[in-house]
Amino acid sequence: MATPVADLLARSNALGADPRNTNYAGGNTSAAGRDVDPVTGDDVDLLWVKGSGGDLATLTEAGLAVLRLDRVRALRGVYAGVEREDEVVAAFDHCLHGRGGAAPSIDTAMHALVDAPHVDHLHPDSGIALATAADGEALTREVYGDRVVWVPWRRPGFQLGLDVAAVAAEHPEAIGCVLGGHGITAWGATSEECRARSLEIIRTAEEFIDHRTAQLAARGRHPFGEELDGYGPLPDGERRARAAALMPVLRGLASTDSPAVGHLTDTPEVLEFLARAEHPRLAALGTSCPDHFLRTKVRPMLVDLPATAPLEEVLTRLPALHEAYRADYAAYYARHAAADSPAMRGADPAVVLVPGVGMVSYGRDKQTARVAGEFYLNAINVMRGAEAVSTYAPIDEAEKFRIEYWALEEAKLARIPAPKPLATRVALVTGAASGIGKAVAARLAAEGACVVVADLDLAKAQAAADEVAGGRGSDVAVGVAVDVSDAAAVTAAVQEAVLAFGGLDLVVNNAGLSISKPLLETTERDWDLQHDVMAKGSFLVSQAAARVLIAQGMGGDVVYVSSKNSVFAGPNNIAYSAVKADQAHQVRLLAAELGEHGVKVNGINPDGVVRGSGIFAGGWGASRAKTYGVPEEELGAFYAQRTLLKREVLPEHVANAVFVLCSADLSHTTGLHVPVDAGVAAAFLR
Numbered sequence: 002m003a004t005p006v007a008d009l010l011a012r013s014n015a016l017g018a019d020p021r022n023t024n025y026a027g028g029n030t031s032a033a034g035r036d037v038d039p040v041t042g043d044d045v046d047l048l049w050v051k052g053s054g055g056d057l058a059t060l061t062e063a064g065l066a067v068l069r070l071d072r073v074r075a076l077r078g079v080y081a082g083v084e085r086e087d088e089v090v091a092a093f094d095h096c097l098h099g100r101g102g103a104a105p106s107i108d109t110a111m112h113a114l115v116d117a118p119h120v121d122h123l124h125p126d127s128g129i130a131l132a133t134a135a136d137g138e139a140l141t142r143e144v145y146g147d148r149v150v151w152v153p154w155r156r157p158g159f160q161l162g163l164d165v166a167a168v169a170a171e172h173p174e175a176i177g178c179v180l181g182g183h184g185i186t187a188w189g190a191t192s193e194e195c196r197a198r199s200l201e202i203i204r205t206a207e208e209f210i211d212h213r214t215a216q217l218a219a220r221g222r223h224p225f226g227e228e229l230d231g232y233g234p235l236p237d238g239e240r241r242a243r244a245a246a247l248m249p250v251l252r253g254l255a256s257t258d259s260p261a262v263g264h265l266t267d268t269p270e271v272l273e274f275l276a277r278a279e280h281p282r283l284a285a286l287g288t289s290c291p292d293h294f295l296r297t298k299v300r301p302m303l304v305d306l307p308a309t310a311p312l313e314e315v316l317t318r319l320p321a322l323h324e325a326y327r328a329d330y331a332a333y334y335a336r337h338a339a340a341d342s343p344a345m346r347g348a349d350p351a352v353v354l355v356p357g358v359g360m361v362s363y364g365r366d367k368q369t370a371r372v373a374g375e376f377y378l379n380a381i382n383v384m385r386g387a388e389a390v391s392t393y394a395p396i397d398e399a400e401k402f403r404i405e406y407w408a409l410e411e412a413k414l415a416r417i418p419a420p421k422p423l424a425t426r427v428a429l430v431t432g433a434a435s436g437i438g439k440a441v442a443a444r445l446a447a448e449g450a451c452v453v454v455a456d457l458d459l460a461k462a463q464a465a466a467d468e469v470a471g472g473r474g475s476d477v478a479v480g481v482a483v484d485v486s487d488a489a490a491v492t493a494a495v496q497e498a499v500l501a502f503g504g505l506d507l508v509v510n511n512a513g514l515s516i517s518k519p520l521l522e523t524t525e526r527d528w529d530l531q532h533d534v535m536a537k538g539s540f541l542v543s544q545a546a547a548r549v550l551i552a553q554g555m556g557g558d559v560v561y562v563s564s565k566n567s568v569f570a571g572p573n574n575i576a577y578s579a580v581k582a583d584q585a586h587q588v589r590l591l592a593a594e595l596g597e598h599g600v601k602v603n604g605i606n607p608d609g610v611v612r613g614s615g616i617f618a619g620g621w622g623a624s625r626a627k628t629y630g631v632p633e634e635e636l637g638a639f640y641a642q643r644t645l646l647k648r649e650v651l652p653e654h655v656a657n658a659v660f661v662l663c664s665a666d667l668s669h670t671t672g673l674h675v676p677v678d679a680g681v682a683a684a685f686l687r
């Protein structure tokens with residue numbers, strides 16, 4: 002028997018692929034149909050509906066909940082009224098057909114109760130603009146006539162399902178409805194009809210908003226009001242530089258309750274909103290669609306200074322604005338919390354707006370931070386649309402609180418897996434396109450860190466970042482080009498790290514090269530090159546990173562990949578070993594200097610890392626092999642035999658040590674060198 006699943010997935014993916022149709026992970030779709038009940042052999046009526054979580058654009062069969070339609074509809078018989086509607090959600094589990102599938106979402110009732118086999122519930126910016134217009138009901142009638150019906154705001158749940166089903170039954174001519182303060186729902190006899198009706202509702206709303214916007218423009222007006230003097234976007238380079246200067250301080254503030262990763266959005270939509278007169282009023286009203294404010298908090302933190310204000314003035318203003326935001330959020334919680342409300346989840350902003358610069362959004366990982374920014378962008382589109390056709394009037398604060406602190410939302414949060422050890426930490430690893438650096442980057446990413454892979458060659462850095470990210474792209478790792486011996490390039494690379502992830506916590510000075518020569522053959526150039534890259538390079542990287550770490554005020558880690566040769570003396574190595582000793586002492590000097598900022602500085606002394614090492618592949622291996630009189634391919638085994646443990650040292654072993662030094666377990670250790678050399682008595686530290 003053919004089920005409607007294939008058609009439902011195709012429709013869902015097509016609708017979800019266009020961001021005008023619904024926000025990320027917002028909305029849900031369903032199809033009713035028949036299948037054989039394997040228990041009785043009889044036909045059974047089923048509902049396939051997008052489950053909780055997941056995104057329409059990438060929906061697969063595993064993301065669908067499959068329920069017995071007769072049983073979901075039978076819940077009307079036990080429904081005890083809106084005050085106890087959450088109990089019905091628990092009963093959805095008793096309506097499931099078969100095993101597996103996704104957990105039924107709160108919107109399952111709407112899909113099951115509407116008497117049509119195909120239903121779409123979507124969150125299009127244009128539809129929400131109508132839904133949040135002060136006279137949304139009248140506008141809905143004006144725009145759609147009888148084809149689309151207004152349903153007043155009601156929190157998602159069983160009662161909303163009953164409301165929509167009643168509207169559909171009372172208006173057989175209607176193709177769908179606008180849900181006040183929330184979104185749209187459409188239904189159809191076939192999957193194709195349902196899809197076409199969803200698009201009709203969305204496109205008609207878009208055309209209406211565009212028409213009204215054009216009418217305003219013809220009168221020299223804009224939905225967001227007059228342009229404000231000094232609030233326009235800063236020129237590109239200046240804007241990015243200012244963002245990079247503000248973001249470490251903002252991140253430190255936004256991490257007061259729990260550490261967060263940041264995401265910068267400086268698209269024209271955001272900059273235009275912040276450049277016009279109505280933005281303070283609209284920002285204070287907050288977002289409306291439940292999906293929006295669950296991700297963005299009820300309202301953003303707004304920097305109330307023009308783009309033309311001196312940087313120092315903005316930096317000085319931020320702590321007071323943040324304190325006021327926290328007090329305001331705590332007051333919001335106190336105004337609405339009931340005795341059985343969940344505890345306040347933290348009072349820091351999820352979205353910070355900076356006129357002329359853009360928006361920085363925060364989350365427990367990069368994806369969450371990025372999506373919070375996307376949702377506020379949706380909210381900006383909604384506000385622009387609503388203000389073009391009417392006045393933006395989001396649902397009231399008490400309703401927002403009920404949803405934000407809803408027991409069902411609390412249960413969702415409780416299901417989020419425990420964070421990995423380095424979650425929210427932003428790492429910069431130099432020389433990370435290959436060898437030890439790449440192994441370190443991979444380990445830090447695997448432990449939950451966001452990683453900036455820095456290397457001389459941009460293409461190689463980006464390729465390594467892709468590999469390290471394991472398919473999760475720039476949410477996990479980005480590649481940047483840097484010549485660590487060039488101060489301007491180092492500053493730019495650290496700036497890129499800040500712009501990519503909001504700040505910096507963990508720096509690994511790994512970039513290096515090695516030229517093995519006897520004293521009499523070592524040229525001045527050999528000496529300078531090695532000192533430029535390793536001694537000066539790690540100094541420059543530590544200095545640029547320390548500026549960010551100190552501004553953030555969240556502590557941090559600096560790790561030097563030094564060498565056994567920093568303490569061990571042998572022939573034919575004057576330049577390399579001397580510079581390694583320089584780096585080793587930088588560890589102690591910086592540990593002494595940065596301790597007061599909570600920054601730990603430690604080093605690692607590896608030895609004999611041959612396989613996967615860029616240094617060895619670059620001629621050093623051949624040279625060392627010649628010195629020891631062994632074939633180059635046996636160099637790893639040769640080194641292993643010289644060690645106490647008789648083990649070969651691989652890049653992964655060095656990466657393990659970096660992770661341990663940066664983990665919470667070594668929170669009280671600084672100025673330490675950890676040998677990763679399989680045991681070399683002559684290099685024991687004392």
Ligand SMILES: [Zn+2]
Pocket residue numbers: 028122123124157183184
């Ligand atoms: Zn919804």
